[in-house]
Amino acid sequence: MAPPDPKQKQSLQKDKIRILLLEGVHQTAVDLLASRGYTNVEHLKTSLPEEELIEKISRAHFVGIRSRTQLTRKVLENAPKLIAIGCFCIGTNQVDLKAATELGIAVFNAPYSNTRSVAELIIAETIFALRGIPEKNTVCHRGGWQKTAKGSYEARGKTLGIVGYGAIGSQVSVLAESLGMRVIFFDVITKLPLGNASQVGSLDELLEQADVVSLHVPETPSTRMMMGPDQIARMKPGAILLNASRGTVVDIEALAEALKNGNLAGTAIDVFPVEPRGNEDEFVSPLRGLDNALLTPHIGGSTVEAQENIGVEVSDKLALYSDNGTTTSSVNFPEVALPGHAGAHRLLHIHQNIPGVLSAINQVFSENGINISAQFLQTNELVGYVVIDVDAEYSDLALEKLKNVPGTLRCRVLF
Ligand SMILES: NC(=O)C1=CN([C@@H]2O[C@H](COP(=O)(O)OP(=O)(O)OC[C@H]3O[C@@H](n4cnc5c(N)ncnc54)[C@H](O)[C@@H]3O)[C@@H](O)[C@H]2O)C=CC1
Numbered sequence: 001m002a003p004p005d006p007k008q009k010q011s012l013q014k015d016k017i018r019i020l021l022l023e024g025v026h027q028t029a030v031d032l033l034a035s036r037g038y039t040n041v042e043h044l045k046t047s048l049p050e051e052e053l054i055e056k057i058s059r060a061h062f063v064g065i066r067s068r069t070q071l072t073r074k075v076l077e078n079a080p081k082l083i084a085i086g087c088f089c090i091g092t093n094q095v096d097l098k099a100a101t102e103l104g105i106a107v108f109n110a111p112y113s114n115t116r117s118v119a120e121l122i123i124a125e126t127i128f129a130l131r132g133i134p135e136k137n138t139v140c141h142r143g144g145w146q147k148t149a150k151g152s153y154e155a156r157g158k159t160l161g162i163v164g165y166g167a168i169g170s171q172v173s174v175l176a177e178s179l180g181m182r183v184i185f186f187d188v189i190t191k192l193p194l195g196n197a198s199q200v201g202s203l204d205e206l207l208e209q210a211d212v213v214s215l216h217v218p219e220t221p222s223t224r225m226m227m228g229p230d231q232i233a234r235m236k237p238g239a240i241l242l243n244a245s246r247g248t249v250v251d252i253e254a255l256a257e258a259l260k261n262g263n264l265a266g267t268a269i270d271v272f273p274v275e276p277r278g279n280e281d282e283f284v285s286p287l288r289g290l291d292n293a294l295l296t297p298h299i300g301g302s303t304v305e306a307q308e309n310i311g312v313e314v315s316d317k318l319a320l321y322s323d324n325g326t327t328t329s330s331v332n333f334p335e336v337a338l339p340g341h342a343g344a345h346r347l348l349h350i351h352q353n354i355p356g357v358l359s360a361i362n363q364v365f366s367e368n369g370i371n372i373s374a375q376f377l378q379t380n381e382l383v384g385y386v387v388i389d390v391d392a393e394y395s396d397l398a399l400e401k402l403k404n405v406p407g408t409l410r411c412r413v414l415f
């Protein structure tokens with residue numbers, strides 16, 4: 001891959017910095033950006049088809065998305081000005097993180113702001129599914145009356161199997177125990193169980209014991225289709241499957257089959273292999289029309305509280321990175337928490353993490369007699385991030401020279 005031409009990057013006044021926000025990112029994001037002087041914001045309600053996305057992102061310095069927008073390598077390679085991506089959500093699987101890193105584009109997200117919202121939805125769905133509410137509700141809407149205790153159970157005493165005991169899984173665990181459920185979990189990492197929960201050694205072990213299985217893993221190669229026909233068949237007869245993680249984690253056709261033939265009693269699904277781009281588009285799924293399937297339009301994290309908080313959290317990270325170069329909690333960049341740089345100009349240099357770049361950078365300063373007032377360096381496997389504060393009079397010269405250092409990905413100056 002050819003690195004972007006660093007000579008094209010220019011430092012800009014705030015009102016010239018173009019920010020593209022997609023998928024109805026909350027207004028708090030726009031407000032926070034405005035309060036920091038970033039007013040050049042395009043705020044759209046939906047994601048965009050690839051061609052339109054490329055056209056808009058080619059001019060953007062920052063882009064904000066949720067889970068729907070696919071920022072592929074192709075899209076990112078067409079974003080020569082892009083400084084950072086804000087994922088206004090937890091998941092970052094929709095971004096090609098390797099491509100973003102190789103192109104010198106920082107990625108931020110909101111790792112905890114909607115955790116509680118998802119956990120609460122899962123608890124509600126657990127109770128509803130155990131009581132057969134999705135089906136009873138549908139029957140009532142059709143004019144029927146299904147007053148029966150058959151197939152209707154309390155949550156108390158039932159076993160909840162949580163797959164992925166991270167922020168959401170462990171929160172679900174605590175809430176479920178407060179209902180009197182027994183909690184077991186499976187995770188690829190050994191985790192400290194909260195309350196009386198216990199970790200099991202394999203997914204199969206969990207599936208064989210759980211009355212309700214709830215998935216809380218990220219989308220990765222190891223979780224893709226982790227609930228296929230074999231795993232679904234391994235669940236207890238009459239068990240319930242909940243998925244509010246990612247649509248690719250469950251074989252949706254196999255799930256539809258298990259619901260139709262009665263092997264599973266019910267399901268609640270919030271995420272789908274293919275989701276509509278916006279509220280105007282049709283939702284297509286093999287689960288449509290199945291009364292024992294509670295379907296929600298990827299709203300696990302869609303509460304007012306979560307969206308307000310996410311809007312502030314992610315836009316704050318973007319503004320801080322733009323203002324002073326801080327990368328704290330970036331998902332793909334070396335993390336640097338930077339002090340202010342009053343009185344100095346700050347150069348931000350992102351480069352491929354290959355031998356020789358650092359000495360070439362230092363040479364720029366020694367050869368040109370430029371005094372460094374502060375310097376910060378952090379690297380990860382793919383990129384190095386050097387921040388250098390210099391006297392204002394030298395920043396133009398230093399920027400010009402730094403752009404020519406071999407291995408440079410992005411270089412900008414902050415006044
Ligand atoms: N429906 C919605 O609106 C929302 C969905 N999500 C989804 O939920 C996912 C989980 O979120 P968090 O709990 O915050 O993430 P997290 O990173 O805190 O936890 C994920 C857990 O899954 C485990 N894990 C990873 N691969 C695994 C595997 N193959 N088998 C078993 N465990 C595995 C990890 O070790 C970790 O403990 C997110 O990645 C996102 O895709 C998140 C928020 C809202």
Ligand SMILES: O=C(O)CCC(=O)C(=O)O
Nearest residue numbers: 066067089090091301302
């Ligand atoms: O609210 C959204 O758009 C996405 C929520 C989600 O799936 C996440 O936070 O990972």
